[in-house]
Amino acid sequence: MILTGAEIVVETLIEQGCKTVFGYPGGQVINLYDALYTRSDRIQHILTAHEQGAAHAADGYARASGEVGVVIATSGPGATNLVTGIATAYLDSIPMVAITGNVPNSLIGKDSFQEVDITGVTLPITKHNFLVKSVDKLADTIREAFKIAKSGRPGPVLVDIPKDVQVASYPYQACPVVEKKMSKKAKGDKLSRAAQMIAESQKPYVYFGGGAVSADISKEITELADKIDAPIGCTMMGLSAVPVNHPRYLGMEGMHGHYASSVSQDEADLIITIGARFSDRATGNVSKYARKAKIIHIDADGAELNKNVSAELGIECDVKDALQRLISLVDQKKNPEWMARIAELKAEEQVQFEKVTAKDRITPYALIQETAKHTEADTPVVTDVGQHQMWVAQYYPFRNSRTFISSGGLGTMGFGLGAAIGAAKATGKRTVLFTGDGSFGMNLNELATVSAENVPVVIVIMNNHVLGMVRQWQTLFFQKHYSNTDLHERKTDFVKLADAFGIRGYRIQDLSELSAVIEKAFAENSPALIDCAIYEDEFVLPMLPPGGCIEDIITERSDK
Amino acid sequence: MTERFVIAILVENQPGILTRVASMFNRRGFNIDSLTVSETETHEYSRITISLTGDDGICRQIIKQLKKLYNVKEVKVMDRQKSVFRELALIKLKNVPETRQEILSAVDIFRSKIVDFSPSTLCVEITGETSKIEAFIALVEPLGILEMCRTGVVAIERGCHYLNSDTSL
Numbered sequence: 001m002i003l004t005g006a007e008i009v010v011e012t013l014i015e016q017g018c019k020t021v022f023g024y025p026g027g028q029v030i031n032l033y034d035a036l037y038t039r040s041d042r043i044q045h046i047l048t049a050h051e052q053g054a055a056h057a058a059d060g061y062a063r064a065s066g067e068v069g070v071v072i073a074t075s076g077p078g079a080t081n082l083v084t085g086i087a088t089a090y091l092d093s094i095p096m097v098a099i100t101g102n103v104p105n106s107l108i109g110k111d112s113f114q115e116v117d118i119t120g121v122t123l124p125i126t127k128h129n130f131l132v133k134s135v136d137k138l139a140d141t142i143r144e145a146f147k148i149a150k151s152g153r154p155g156p157v158l159v160d161i162p163k164d165v166q167v168a169s170y171p172y173q174a175c176p177v178v179e180k181k182m183s184k185k186a187k188g189d190k191l192s193r194a195a196q197m198i199a200e201s202q203k204p205y206v207y208f209g210g211g212a213v214s215a216d217i218s219k220e221i222t223e224l225a226d227k228i229d230a231p232i233g234c235t236m237m238g239l240s241a242v243p244v245n246h247p248r249y250l251g252m253e254g255m256h257g258h259y260a261s262s263v264s265q266d267e268a269d270l271i272i273t274i275g276a277r278f279s280d281r282a283t284g285n286v287s288k289y290a291r292k293a294k295i296i297h298i299d300a301d302g303a304e305l306n307k308n309v310s311a312e313l314g315i316e317c318d319v320k321d322a323l324q325r326l327i328s329l330v331d332q333k334k335n336p337e338w339m340a341r342i343a344e345l346k347a348e349e350q351v352q353f354e355k356v357t358a359k360d361r362i363t364p365y366a367l368i369q370e371t372a373k374h375t376e377a378d379t380p381v382v383t384d385v386g387q388h389q390m391w392v393a394q395y396y397p398f399r400n401s402r403t404f405i406s407s408g409g410l411g412t413m414g415f416g417l418g419a420a421i422g423a424a425k426a427t428g429k430r431t432v433l434f435t436g437d438g439s440f441g442m443n444l445n446e447l448a449t450v451s452a453e454n455v456p457v458v459i460v461i462m463n464n465h466v467l468g469m470v471r472q473w474q475t476l477f478f479q480k481h482y483s484n485t486d487l488h489e490r491k492t493d494f495v496k497l498a499d500a501f502g503i504r505g506y507r508i509q510d511l512s513e514l515s516a517v518i519e520k521a522f523a524e525n526s527p528a529l530i531d532c533a534i535y536e537d538e539f540v541l542p543m544l545p546p547g548g549c550i551e552d553i554i555t556e557r558s559d560k
Numbered sequence: 561m562t563e564r565f566v567i568a569i570l571v572e573n574q575p576g577i578l579t580r581v582a583s584m585f586n587r588r589g590f591n592i593d594s595l596t597v598s599e600t601e602t603h604e605y606s607r608i609t610i611s612l613t614g615d616d617g618i619c620r621q622i623i624k625q626l627k628k629l630y631n632v633k634e635v636k637v638m639d640r641q642k643s644v645f646r647e648l649a650l651i652k653l654k655n656v657p658e659t660r661q662e663i664l665s666a667v668d669i670f671r672s673k674i675v676d677f678s679p680s681t682l683c684v685e686i687t688g689e690t691s692k693i694e695a696f697i698a699l700v701e702p703l704g705i706l707e708m709c710r711t712g713v714v715a716i717e718r719g720c721h722y723l724n725s726d727t728s729l
């Protein structure tokens with residue numbers, strides 16, 4: 001079958017199982033959009049308000065489904081608008097394929113209209129990228145892009161296609177979906193060594209990150225912890241892989257981690273780490289991190305081993321296979337003293353929580369709990385970046401894996417709305433977005449997309465009228481110099497804004513209104529926005545100050 | 561403990577690959593002492609040789625990061641004992657009667673050669689291991705180096721060891 005390059009792109013996407021793409025048209029992808037037009041029966045294109053929103057949507061789609069997310073943009077400004085979205089996916093190892101048009105080959109390098117060297121720009125933020133110079137390579141390059149994106153440690157891949165390549169014709173033949181390249185299996189002797197270390201430990205701690213979500217090992221993690229009688233903690237990227245109500249689960253550790261999770265990690269004598277990369281937000285000062293523990297580090301990416309912390313035992317492997325084999329190698333253990341200590345820490349944490357959580361106003365905790373009454377186990381819960389993100393990470397009762405969708409590594413404000421659209425599209429489920437007034441302001445243009453597509457997303461703005469996270473640092477470390485973090489003067493009426501986009505808008509100002517308004521917002525399966533006022537000086541606690549260690553943990557406000 | 565490593569990298573012969581390798585070093589803050597790229601025995605691959613100073617941990621991290629690059633086929637640290645290292649330098653010196661004899665005997669001792677000779681300058685070509693070249697430079701430096709360029713190290717293993725794992729006798 002002879003097709004044009006543009007048609008080949010669309011057929012290859014269909015062949016690779018892609019059902020939904022996000023994007024924005026322009027001169028150098030107009031042929032591609034024409035090809036999409038004729039195949040709209042097989043592949044749905046979601047037009048966003050901005051390419052950044054499209055990139056975050058493709059990312060959210062991938063996070064919620066585990067499938068490769070696809071985004072399309074035109075050359076020049078279209079392509080550069082993807083950059084933040086691609087970097088966000090890269091830092092969180094999310095499988096994504098970005099397709100950009102470029103000026104025809106004959107005009108490349110001439111500073112032509114809307115010409116940008118996007119493969120150059122995205123070099124350090126993609127797993128790999130391609131400039132397809134001739135149509136005969138096109139289909140195979142896209143297949144290869146999918147393969148790279150989902151293999152090993154996943155990540156974004158960009159394919160830049162000059163316009164003449166989209167116009168040229170070439171025979172096309174459909175191929176099966178490319179399989180991901182399997183990671184190598186863990187060596188037996190390494191697993192035996194791990195089993196040995198576990199046998200010798202008295203205070204083991206099972207610790208996982210985003211790699212546990214992408215490798216789908218929720219079951220293996222709890223099984224291992226049950227067998228070796230250990231508590232379970234995770235990084236922010238690991239959230240939702242283990243249900244919050246699991247008796248061994250202590251939650252996220254690190255800068256804003258749960259007290260019991262961080263402290264027990266510090267007291268542990270063995271940390272079995274799976275698919276986590278010891279980022280500075282998770283470890284604090286690395287030289288004082290987990291001083292009493294030996295570390296076993298199991299990861300799909302060998303380059304993570306001994307990158308940030310040195311591990312007694314590093315295993316680069318397919319983590320699911322490794323865990324399954326490790327479970328069968330270890331004997332059932334009992335660590336009653338250690339588990340008693342864990343219970344003690346959990347009780348301490350509860351006391352601290354009661355102490356810092358107000359009852360007489362709308363606390364983030366109350367708002368999150370009230371919202372959670374209307375969600376299901378498989379409801380995608382998306383966040384933006386700031387205090388609200390940390391509160392959701394701390395308090396939302398996650399049940400199913402892949403339901404927590406948040407920008408961890410890059411911490412991209414403005415990620416949320418696009419990602420929520422993507423997650424809702426991927427799952428067909430009503431999706432909840434928790435956002436902040438600052439973050440929401442960055443990409444609220446995507447309300448247009450929500451409205452046009454009637455995406456069932458409930459947007460909960462935790463409106464403190466400040467850039468709360470930065471303000472918290474200013475309070476603690478900059479003598480309350482609130483430099484450029486006060487948003488009161490903006491006077492944005494988010495309810496009117498929702499109305500302007502044809503979306504239901506609600507306001508909550510007092511605790512007495514909380515549950516009734518939330519109920520109303522969830523009553524219909526259509527987009528809704530809730531602007532909920534919260535106290536501007538609510539703190540995210542506990543907090544390990546940046547570069548600090550466990551002794552520096554702040555558990556309550558002392559500045560008042 | 562920091563020491564000098566020479567890493568040989570076999571990469572697919574494709575545009576942009578040098579940028580990818582160099583960009584990785586830049587982004588992760590690894591310093592390069594020298595870098596050379598050249599053709600190899602097959603048209604399919606190019607060979608990059610990088611020399612750098614760092615500790616063992618950095619070296620291992622670099623190897624792993626290089627292996628992750630898509631167009632990289634092989635990466636190997638060249639063993640000090642089991643490899644041949646060479647580098648070439650062209651060094652232009654002042655050509656004046658007072659120092660000429662000294663230069664000529666240095667050239668002789670180091671088994672290098674004069675490749676250009678003008679009334680006021682002369683140019684020496686020297687080949688060898690980095691240490692030899694550096695010793696020569698130290699020797700002639702007081703005599704006034706006007707200009708210098710070096711190729712950077714290239715290295716190849718001795719005997720039946722090959723960078724390309726597909727190669728055999």
Ligand SMILES: Cc1ncc(C[n+]2csc(CCOP(=O)(O)OP(=O)(O)O)c2C)c(N)n1
Nearest residue numbers: 386387388411413436437438439467468469
């Ligand atoms: C794109 C971007 N710019 C700046 C920052 C730095 N930053 C981190 S949190 C934050 C404040 C977020 O404010 P808001 O969305 O209102 O959330 P809150 O902390 O108030 O809950 C800022 C400015 C960032 N993470 N991302």
Ligand SMILES: [Mg+2]
Nearest residue numbers: 436437466468
């Ligand atoms: Mg705010």
